[in-house]
Amino acid sequence: MNATNITWHMNHVKREEREHLLGQKGITIWLTGLPSSGKSTTAFTLEHDLIKRGRLAYVLDGDNVRHGLNKNLGFSAEDREENIRRISEVALLFADAGIITITSFISPYRQDRDLARKKHGEKGLPFIEIFVDTPIEICEARDPKGLYKKARMGELKGFTGIDDPYESPLNPEFVSRTEAKSPEILSLEIIDYLRSENLLRS
Amino acid sequence: MNATNITWHMNHVKREEREHLLGQKGITIWLTGLPSSGKSTTAFTLEHDLIKRGRLAYVLDGDNVRHGLNKNLGFSAEDREENIRRISEVALLFADAGIITITSFISPYRQDRDLARKKHGEKGLPFIEIFVDTPIEICEARDPKGLYKKARMGELKGFTGIDDPYESPLNPEFVSRTEAKSPEILSLEIIDYLRSENLLRS
Numbered sequence: 001m002n003a004t005n006i007t008w009h010m011n012h013v014k015r016e017e018r019e020h021l022l023g024q025k026g027i028t029i030w031l032t033g034l035p036s037s038g039k040s041t042t043a044f045t046l047e048h049d050l051i052k053r054g055r056l057a058y059v060l061d062g063d064n065v066r067h068g069l070n071k072n073l074g075f076s077a078e079d080r081e082e083n084i085r086r087i088s089e090v091a092l093l094f095a096d097a098g099i100i101t102i103t104s105f106i107s108p109y110r111q112d113r114d115l116a117r118k119k120h121g122e123k124g125l126p127f128i129e130i131f132v133d134t135p136i137e138i139c140e141a142r143d144p145k146g147l148y149k150k151a152r153m154g155e156l157k158g159f160t161g162i163d164d165p166y167e168s169p170l171n172p173e174f175v176s177r178t179e180a181k182s183p184e185i186l187s188l189e190i191i192d193y194l195r196s197e198n199l200l201r202s
Numbered sequence: 203m204n205a206t207n208i209t210w211h212m213n214h215v216k217r218e219e220r221e222h223l224l225g226q227k228g229i230t231i232w233l234t235g236l237p238s239s240g241k242s243t244t245a246f247t248l249e250h251d252l253i254k255r256g257r258l259a260y261v262l263d264g265d266n267v268r269h270g271l272n273k274n275l276g277f278s279a280e281d282r283e284e285n286i287r288r289i290s291e292v293a294l295l296f297a298d299a300g301i302i303t304i305t306s307f308i309s310p311y312r313q314d315r316d317l318a319r320k321k322h323g324e325k326g327l328p329f330i331e332i333f334v335d336t337p338i339e340i341c342e343a344r345d346p347k348g349l350y351k352k353a354r355m356g357e358l359k360g361f362t363g364i365d366d367p368y369e370s371p372l373n374p375e376f377v378s379r380t381e382a383k384s385p386e387i388l389s390l391e392i393i394d395y396l397r398s399e400n401l402l403r404s
Contacts, residue, residue, distance in 0.1 A: 008385035009246040012261055013253050021253060044211040051215050051223060056258075058299040059214055068321075069291035072284075082274075089271035090292055097260040097301060183210035 018098035019202035024055050026095040027199050028120055029190070031176075032107045032169060033132030034161045035147060036139040038178035042132060043104035045187040050100055053191070055200065057100040060087060065105075075158055081112055088116030095125045098202075108160045110167040126199055130190065131172040136161050138179045220300035221404035226257050228297035229401050230322055231392070233378075234309045234371060235334030236363045237349060238341040240380035244334060245306035247389040252302055255393070257402065259302040262289060267307075277360055283314055290318030297327045300404075310362045312369040328401055332392065333374040338363050340381045 019025055029046070031039045043059045050057035066073075070086055073079040084107050094101040107113050113129060120127035139161065140148040151159035158164045174193055176186050194200045221227055231248070233241045245261045252259035268275075272288055275281040286309050296303040309315050315331065322329035341363065342350040353361035360366045376395055378388050396402050 008243055008389070009250045010243060011246055012263075012265065013246075013249050013259070017253055018258065018260075021256065021258060041210055041212060044213060044215075047215050048211045051219055054223060056220065056223060056300070057215070058220075058295075060295070061214075063214065064295060064298070068294060069288060086271055086288075090295065092270060093260075093262070093266060093292065094296075094299070096266070097296070098258070099299060099301075187210070 015096055015098065016202075022056055022098045023202055024098065024100065025126065025199055025202050026098040027100055027126040027128060027194075028091045028095045028116075029100065029102045029128045029130060029194075030091070030107070030113065030116060031102065031104045031130045031132055032113060032172075033134060033176075034136055034139045034166055035106060035159070036142045036144065037132040037134040038176070038183065039104045039106075039132045041183045042130070042176055042178065042186055042190075043102045045183040046190055047102055049184075049187045049191060055100055056098070057102060058094060059102045059104055060090060060094070061104040065090070080109070084109070084112040084116065088112075088119055091116070092119055092123060092125065095120065096123065106160050106166070108164065108166045110169070113169065126197075128174065128194070128199070129169050129172040130174045130176055131169045132176045132178060133168070134178045217298055217300065218404075224258055224300045225404055226300065226302065227328065227401055227404050228300040229302055229328040229330060229396075230293045230297045230318075231302065231304045231330045231332060231396075232293070232309070232315065232318060233304065233306045233332045233334055234315060234374075235336060235378075236338055236341045236368055237308060237361070238344045238346065239334040239336035240378070240385065241306045241308075241334045243385045244332070244378055244380065244388055244392075245304045247385040248392055249304055251386075251389045251393060257302055258300070259304060260296060261304045261306055262292060262296070263306040267292070282311070286311070286314040286318065290314075290321060293318070294321055294325060294327065297322070298325065308362050308368070310366065310368045312371070315371065328399075330376065330396070330401070331371050331374040332376045332378055333371045334378045334380060335370070336380045 047057045047059045091101045117127045150156040151162040249259045249261045293303045319329045352358040353364040
């Protein structure tokens with residue numbers, strides 16, 4: 001059979017074909033930081049700014065993952081690890097589909113984030129770790145859901161930053177200081193960073 | 203503060219905005235059928251045909267899900283249920299992102315597929331069930347990996363169609379008869395169906 005006659009397919013469309021169609025690269029932007037550090041606001045502002053620029057972006061967060069895919073997981077160390085493992089696998093699929101994937105989870109353990117990075121590397125997918133580096137005093141003062149207060153009073157156990165550790169990234173691609181800059185400035189700076197690294201267009 | 207001044211965001215980009223950007227609707231096309239019934243060939247041919255038409259499509263299958271997200275699952279009834287549950291949650295996320303999501307799994311149990319359909323319905327996402335309805339004699343004659351043979355010899359336990367049940371869809375949106383038509387014709391017929399249901403453009 002001549003190759004030009006083959007009109008059915010036994011394999012996935014190549015990532016490059018989807019990236020060509022979209023005019024962008026599939027990447028994962030992994031936000032990490034304490035509760036109330038400003039991850040969600042950064043993620044959503046970035047998502048809106050990218051869509052406004054015609055880039056296909058999607059935020060994975062507690063809203064759409066914890067209540068769906070990961071609703072059978074709790075907050076034990078083991079479940080937290082499985083939580084981040086599944087999120088990193090879903091991010092891999094999204095990035096493979098050509099999407100600018102933004103994950104917004106505390107993801108407190110360095111080992112879990114490093115594993116997500118490693119898996120992306122193995123598939124040749126860029127992994128941009130953004131440390132939302134807000135001092136705990138400021139996170140605790142914000143405390144929109146009163147969770148720090150509950151944790152301090154012992155009503156909430158295993159709360160990251162209070163009685164469960166948060167391990168800061170050692171070499172994040174980008175550090176976001178939400179107490180110093182507004183979300184819209186941080187979002188534009190992240191977009192500038194992606195552009196400078198040639199990560200926005202295919 | 204005036205609404206026009208709000209330049210940061212506290213919520214996800216709306217599905218409609220992404221669909222507008224892509225010029226298409228997020229939907230899930232759920233293929234189900236016996237082992238070797240032709241699901242993968244149908245899925246990949248459809249994916250290629252959609253991409254060729256400028257539609258963003260992505261296949262979720264054993265390749266990219268069983269070895270990643272679901273690698274900690276086996277083939278017990280419980281694990282099969284969790285396998286399909288996770289796949290349906292990931293399909294929901296993909297469809298929510300505006301992508302034409304094609305799942306290619308045996309998904310033998312009616313109850314699991316119906317749950318996937320129900321979840322899509324709750325989110326207002328179209329769910330197109332395609333029954334790859336190939337007679338077991340033909341599947342068994344194809345048997346590219348020799349799995350039917352192993353199952354018949356008792357070397358493989360819990361094999362769908364031999365010693366584990368396959369429950370056919372009762373009301374699938376589309377029936378694909380791979381013994382009667384070639385994959386490229388089936389793919390074009392599926393695209394025609396999607397077009398006729400107004401599911402291809404946003």
